[in-house]
Amino acid sequence: GQSLEQPSEVTAVEGAIVQINCTYQTSGFYGLSWYQQHDGGAPTFLSYNALDGLEETGRFSSFLSRSDSYGYLLLQELQMKDSASYFCAVVGGATNKLIFGTGTLLAVQP
């Protein structure tokens, strides 16, 4: 079977740094993606890691360790607008098929 585990909720204050972890167990693995979804909105792409290591995109960074079946999303200099749900998703093959985790609800407080 396939499963992805994420914390259900995380709370942090404006300006802080927060890390959202994701562990996965899948039969096929090409890479790990992260998506952001604001309440009532559609998921939007944040990052993709195919190789081990850290990928940085502005205030957001994503890390992957294939040997540990583990990744994380790091959000720096948190802003109120970062309050949203964050999903990790395994890219299961060359067909771009995504299997989503259960999502982490991030609440940024003033």
Add this chain to the structure above:
Amino acid sequence: DAGVIQSPRHEVTEMGQEVTLRCKPISGHDYLFWYRQTMMRGLELLIYFNNNVPIDDSGMPEDRFSAKMPNASFSTLKIQPSEPRDSAVYFCASSSTRDSSYNEQFFGPGTRLTVL
């Protein structure tokens, strides 16, 4: 490009009725995905197409659900007959393997379906 377009945005229907959801992918994208999102089950992949051909429909919950993609710019997801447990937000997404953003799926705004 206007992005992925879905219609209707909201649909309220009664149990037993047929429901048809529509999606127009981003022009030039060769993959199209249908997802369903609920609080209980999260974001689930129902079916996806490559170059208009269904590749994997293992996520379709049962025979009441069917999807078609008659051409590169249009897809439908049909539920017949609908049941209250089908109430969810249905997302369509598209992606392209032909450019540098091939790992990114672009989601439409979703259709919020309520079956009474």
